[in-house]
Amino acid sequence: MAKRTLSQQNLLSVGAIHLVLGLLSIVFLIPLVWMISTSFKTVEQASVFPPVWIPDPFMGGNYKEAWEYGKDQLGGVAPMLIYARNSLIVCILAVTGTVISNSIVAYSFARLKWPGRDLAFAITLATMMVPFPVLMVPLFGLFKDFGWVGTFRPLWIPAWFAGAFNIFLLRQFYRSIPMELSEAAKIDGCSEWGIYSKVILPLTKPALAVVALFSFMGTWNDFLAPLLYLQQQETWTLAIGLQAFRSQAGGAPIHLQMAASTMVVAPVIILFFFTQKQFIQGIATSGLKG
Amino acid sequence: MNKPGHLTNQTKAGLLFAAPWLIGFAVFLLFPLLKAFYNSFTEYTILTPPVWIGFENFADIFRDELFWKSLGNTFYYAFIAVPVSTVIAISLAMLLNTKVKGQAFYRTFFFLPALVPAVPLAILWLWLFNGEAGIINAIIEPIFGIRPNWLGDVNLAKNILIVMSAWGVGHAMVIYLAGLQQVPIALYEAADLDGASPLRKTFQITIPMLSPVIMFNVVMAIIGSFQVFTQPYIMFPGGAPERSTYFYSVYIYDAAFRDNRMGYASAMGWIMFLIILVLTLTAIKFMDKKVHYESN
Numbered sequence: 001m002a003k004r005t006l007s008q009q010n011l012l013s014v015g016a017i018h019l020v021l022g023l024l025s026i027v028f029l030i031p032l033v034w035m036i037s038t039s040f041k042t043v044e045q046a047s048v049f050p051p052v053w054i055p056d057p058f059m060g061g062n063y064k065e066a067w068e069y070g071k072d073q074l075g076g077v078a079p080m081l082i083y084a085r086n087s088l089i090v091c092i093l094a095v096t097g098t099v100i101s102n103s104i105v106a107y108s109f110a111r112l113k114w115p116g117r118d119l120a121f122a123i124t125l126a127t128m129m130v131p132f133p134v135l136m137v138p139l140f141g142l143f144k145d146f147g148w149v150g151t152f153r154p155l156w157i158p159a160w161f162a163g164a165f166n167i168f169l170l171r172q173f174y175r176s177i178p179m180e181l182s183e184a185a186k187i188d189g190c191s192e193w194g195i196y197s198k199v200i201l202p203l204t205k206p207a208l209a210v211v212a213l214f215s216f217m218g219t220w221n222d223f224l225a226p227l228l229y230l231q232q233q234e235t236w237t238l239a240i241g242l243q244a245f246r247s248q249a250g251g252a253p254i255h256l257q258m259a260a261s262t263m264v265v266a267p268v269i270i271l272f273f274f275t276q277k278q279f280i281q282g283i284a285t286s287g288l289k290g
Numbered sequence: 291m292n293k294p295g296h297l298t299n300q301t302k303a304g305l306l307f308a309a310p311w312l313i314g315f316a317v318f319l320l321f322p323l324l325k326a327f328y329n330s331f332t333e334y335t336i337l338t339p340p341v342w343i344g345f346e347n348f349a350d351i352f353r354d355e356l357f358w359k360s361l362g363n364t365f366y367y368a369f370i371a372v373p374v375s376t377v378i379a380i381s382l383a384m385l386l387n388t389k390v391k392g393q394a395f396y397r398t399f400f401f402l403p404a405l406v407p408a409v410p411l412a413i414l415w416l417w418l419f420n421g422e423a424g425i426i427n428a429i430i431e432p433i434f435g436i437r438p439n440w441l442g443d444v445n446l447a448k449n450i451l452i453v454m455s456a457w458g459v460g461h462a463m464v465i466y467l468a469g470l471q472q473v474p475i476a477l478y479e480a481a482d483l484d485g486a487s488p489l490r491k492t493f494q495i496t497i498p499m500l501s502p503v504i505m506f507n508v509v510m511a512i513i514g515s516f517q518v519f520t521q522p523y524i525m526f527p528g529g530a531p532e533r534s535t536y537f538y539s540v541y542i543y544d545a546a547f548r549d550n551r552m553g554y555a556s557a558m559g560w561i562m563f564l565i566i567l568v569l570t571l572t573a574i575k576f577m578d579k580k581v582h583y584e585s586n
Contacts, residue, residue, distance in 0.1 A: 133538075134563045140547075287465030
């Protein structure tokens with residue numbers, strides 16, 4: 001806790017800090033405010049110079065127009081609806097797999113003793129250094145052999161096999177739970193699976209929520225993997241659809257681009273506001289325990 | 291696993307629990323990594339099998355001007371964006387750590403940009419830096435009397451990506467803020483008794499105490515920024531203007547999936563892996579000497 005002595009000098013410096021923080025807040029918020037402002041403008045007003053901040057007239061209908069933009073190519077169904085549905089399907093499958101698999105694997109690394117465990121964990125950490133581009137070509141070949149190209153499978157099945165970052169994050173958490181709990185359960189005749197599922201798992205819900213959040217963000221934001229595997233427009237996720245929205249057939253006009261972008265950003269920001277505490281704590285833990 | 295009868299129950303359970311990752315590691319990581327290594331000595335397309343050509347890919351790569359160009363751009367980005375973002379993140383964290391009223395609000399404001407997904411992020415910044423009607427020029431013109439063509443200027447375009455990375459420092463800021471809150475207050479109190487200036491406290495207490503956190507996050511950030519793909523791919527097709535924004539990951543993607551040179555792309559991928567390996571190990575070695583670790 002910081003010292004709070006209310007000398008005049010302190011009052012002055014507190015005022016200065018507020019001034020700096022306030023100005024910086026404006027700088028950080030301008031781009032988002034500008035995105036939202038443009039999304040409500042007419043096409044003419046969107047590109048006048050010098051720019052107008054408050055849209056006049058206020059075009060709420062831009063969102064409907066952006067939602068349905070290019071629906072003729074999809075037989076009258078709003079493309080954004082298809083993309084959103086696809087993104088949700090991939091996210092649900094990937095998040096479920098990530099939470100289940102990493103929870104089980106991290107339990108093994110944190111609370112079970114087996115020969116070679118520490119070496120395996122060191123190798124696991126080292127895999128964080130492997131860049132995706134080096135795996136990209138062979139993985140594409142592999143998934144092509146599996147017949148998965150063009151389906152959602154390459155985007156969520158690997159999530160069911162855990163990953164270094166989440167194992168690392170959860171292992172830290174599992175290790176902070178006293179071993180005595182496990183030992184007591186064992187004396188009561190619990191199997192390892194029983195100890196994991198009945199004793200430890202209920203205690204790790206907050207950490208699992210963090211893993212689920214990060215996994216959702218990662219999948220929702222992912223562009224490269226869907227770009228590699230999804231060719232048909234009906235299978236596109238929001239990331240791919242939004243990019244096409246901007247680049248294909250001359251591209252949608254700027255006010256609609258901003259409306260569509262806002263619709264992709266909004267779910268993430270809403271999710272953040274509902275889970276702020278876990279979110280912030282999760283990030284702090286992931287960066288500190290290194 | 292060759293003598294299951296001799297395994298203790300813990301070993302059996304341990305391996306079973308770890309099985310998803312052991313399989314995932316083998317199938318989705320080790321196998322592709324080794325396959326990419328083998329393929330880097332071959333020539334093939336997605337439809338034809340690999341043909342062994344020895345070191346030819348590597349010889350070609352080192353003669354390839356575009357390889358050096360994309361590598362240079364990537365280094366430029368990684369070694370400017372990461373330090374700039376780190377300094378901004380730590381500065382914001384220190385400002386927030388003064389515990390002024392409304393800290394939570396400011397923290398949220400600074401953090402929000404980090405939530406914006408890569409694709410809308412790219413589209414938004416294209417619009418902000420638009421030379422004709424962008425808000426950046428609307429701010430710059432009245433002050434400096436110029437209207438730079440950000441997106442079309444060889445010397446400016448790359449730096450847009452650095453500004454974008456600086457805008458998204460929220461993630462790192464939260465980590466550093468948590469790190470600052472772990473620095474024992476007693477250290478500052480002792481320094482106050484000695485009459486140390488705020489600047490001196492920053493460089494002799496705050497930064498050294500924060501250094502393990504800084505090290506970990508800088509290494510992760512460099513690994514990440516070396517792979518930057520989505521933003522340049524969307525914002526600057528083909529690395530326009532004049533390849534000044536052509537990045538290494540984009541070149542690998544183009545070599546493999548546009549030019550259908552899978553062997554060449556694999557070789558480039560392995561070179562990237564080796565560069566990251568060397569950078570990371572150097573960073574760890576260098577920081578080991580300088581970093582202050584709490585004795586625990």
